[in-house]
Each structure stands twice: as structure tokens, then as C-alpha cells.
Amino acid sequence: xxxxxxxxxxxISTEEFIRTLKLTGQFEGLLDQLVRDKxxxxxxxxxxxxxxxEEIQERADQYRRVRxxxxxxxxxxxxxxxxVSLDEFEKFITDSLYQDKALARVCSERxxxxxxxxxxxxxxxxxxxxxxxxxxxxxxxxxxxxxDDPDSFAEMAAEHSVADSRERGGVIGRVLRGSLxxxxxxxxxxxxxxxxxxxxxxxxxxxxxxxxxxARHPARLDADTATEIRRLLREQWLLARAQEHMIEVx
Numbered sequence: 001x002x003x004x005x006x007x008x009x010x011x012i013s014t015e016e017f018i019r020t021l022k023l024t025g026q027f028e029g030l031l032d033q034l035v036r037d038k039x040x041x042x043x044x045x046x047x048x049x050x051x052x053x054e055e056i057q058e059r060a061d062q063y064r065r066v067r068x069x070x071x072x073x074x075x076x077x078x079x080x081x082x083x084v085s086l087d088e089f090e091k092f093i094t095d096s097l098y099q100d101k102a103l104a105r106v107c108s109e110r111x112x113x114x115x116x117x118x119x120x121x122x123x124x125x126x127x128x129x130x131x132x133x134x135x136x137x138x139x140x141x142x143x144x145x146x147x148d149d150p151d152s153f154a155e156m157a158a159e160h161s162v163a164d165s166r167e168r169g170g171v172i173g174r175v176l177r178g179s180l181x182x183x184x185x186x187x188x189x190x191x192x193x194x195x196x197x198x199x200x201x202x203x204x205x206x207x208x209x210x211x212x213x214x215a216r217h218p219a220r221l222d223a224d225t226a227t228e229i230r231r232l233l234r235e236q237w238l239l240a241r242a243q244e245h246m247i248e249v250x
Contacts, residue, residue, distance in 0.1 A: 004017055031249065035242070035247060036238050036242075037096075038095070039238060039242050039245060039247075040098070040099040040102050040103060040241065041095040041096075041099050041102075042245070043102060043241045043244070044101060045098060049101045051094055051097045051101065056093055056094055056097065059093050059096065059097055060093050103234055106233050107230040107233050107234060111233060112221070112226050112229045112230060112233070113221065115232070115233060116219070116221045116225065116229060120219040121177075122177055122219070123176060123177075123220075123225050124177065124216070124217065124218055124219045125174040125175065125216075125217040125219075126175055126188050126191075126213060126217070127173060127174050127175075127213075127214040127215040127216075128172050128173075128188060128211055128212065129153060129165070129172055129211070129214060130157075130161070130163065130209050130210060130211050131157045131161040131163075131166075131209070131210045132161050132162050132163040132207050132208070132209050132210075133161065133162065133199075134162060134206070134207055135208065136208050138160070139198065139208035139210055140199060142156055143198065143210060146212075147196065150194065150196065150212075153169070153170060153196075154169030154170060154171075155169070162207065170212070174217060177189065181200075184197075184200050187211075188211060188213060191213040193213055193214060193216060194213065195212070196212055197212075197213070198210040198211055
């Protein structure tokens with residue numbers, strides 16, 4: 001049983017540390033990230049990705065600067081304190097370079113542009129507002145009122161909605177496909193600006209929601225869309241690479 005922290009006569013072992021991570025729900029996320037990093041590095045090595053000694057040194061120097069470890073002695077004391085050897089540190093740095101280089105290829109500018117061309121409808125956005133109330137009857141009364149006076153939506157939201165958005169007149173802002181419940185999303189993305197939709201019951205039917213479509217924003221490859229495409233490309237690539245390995249949680 002390895003000790004990682006001692007408090008007077010009490011110790012925190014690696015077993016207790018892992019148990020705490022599991023009980024607090026952090027273990028799966030941390031393990032998943034570790035597996036992803038390892039799979040990316042392994043896949044990069046199997047391809048023609050190369051990492052030079054100069055790049056390793058540059059990345060190690062960057063690591064030291066971020067942590068204020070300006071002298072070699074400072075770095076050695078730091079590694080001793082966390083019980084990491086120089087070889088283990090170099091492997092960590094090298095793996096991170098392999099990961100970054102592999103993912104840079106996967107998420108290249110050309111790859112982002114190609115993905116957008118093939119999937120552009122996915123990045124259409126709708127600007128919407130909503131009103132959330134605690135009964136279907138109240139929601140239907142509001143729908144009837146808004147049908148006669150649609151310009152009062154913000155006022156009605158501020159007065160009747162129980163959602164945080166009431167302070168903004170019910171405004172949610174832009175949403176992409178996949179941001180709403182599927183049955184609601186289908187209606188929202190087929191609606192025209194000015195349309196009122198609903199009321200829709202919540203999953204537990206404890207509240208009902210009215211939506212107003214404020215504007216349509218056809219897909220365009222801006223910075224936000226490119227960021228989301230890179231995330232999707234990374235996820236797809238890592239999932240495909242993971243399926244090439246036997247992964248067992250002990």
C-alpha cells in the first residue's frame with residue numbers, strides 16, 4: 001500500500017485516493033482522459049509522426065516556465081517532491097507532443113473545411129426565447145395571449161416565467177442542432193422567425209415551455225463553428241483509434 005500523503009500519523013494511500021476519486025465521480029472522467037491521451041500517442045507512433053529532441057526540450061522548457069521552475073535545481077526538486085523521475089517526465093512530455101501532432105493532422109484547416117462542406121446543415125443556428133411555467137393551463141393561456149400580441153413575449157416572460165432567462169425577457173440566444181430535446185428541436189428548426197411553439201411538457205411534466213423563434217442563422221464557417229468541428233473530429237478519431245486496441249479497466 002503506497003503512501004502519497006502523510007498528515008501526522010495518518011496516511012492517504014493510493015488505494016484511498018482512487019477510492020475517493022470513484023466516490024466523488026471524478027475517476028471515470030480522469031481515466032477516460034488518460035486512455036484518450038495514451039491512445040492518441042500510440043496511434044501517432046504507429047503512423048509517420050515524428051518528434052525531435054529539440055521539440056521535447058522546448059516543450060519541457062515551456063512546462064518549467066509555466067511553473068516558475070527557472071533553474072535545473074528547481075526542476076529536480078519539483079520532480080522529487082512529486083516522486084517523478086526524469087525519464088518519466090520526458091516520456092510524459094514526449095507523449096504530449098505525439099498527441100498534439102496527431103490531433104493537429106486530424107483537425108487541420110483542410111479537414112475542418114471538408115467536414116463543414118459535408119455537414120453544414122448541422123451548424124445552422126436558431127435564435128430563440130422561451131417562457132417556462134408550472135402548469136399546462138397557464139401555458140395555454142399565455143399562448144392564446146401571445147397569439148394576439150406577439151410583441152409582448154419579453155414582458156410575459158419577465159412576468160410569468162420561472163426560468164432564469166426571465167431576466168432577459170426569455171431570451172436564450174443562439175442554439176445549434178443537438179442543443180434541444182429532439183421533439184422540440186425538430187419543430188424549432190422547421191419554424192420561421194416570429195413563430196410561437198408549444199406548450200411542451202418537461203420530462204416529468206412538472207413544467208411547460210413556450211418557445212419563440214427570433215431569427216434563423218444559416219451555417220457559416222466562423223471561429224465558433226470551426227472550434228466545434230475540431231472537437232467532433234477529435235472525438236471521431238479517438239473513438240476509431242480506441243477500437244483498434246484492447247482496453248481493459250482493472
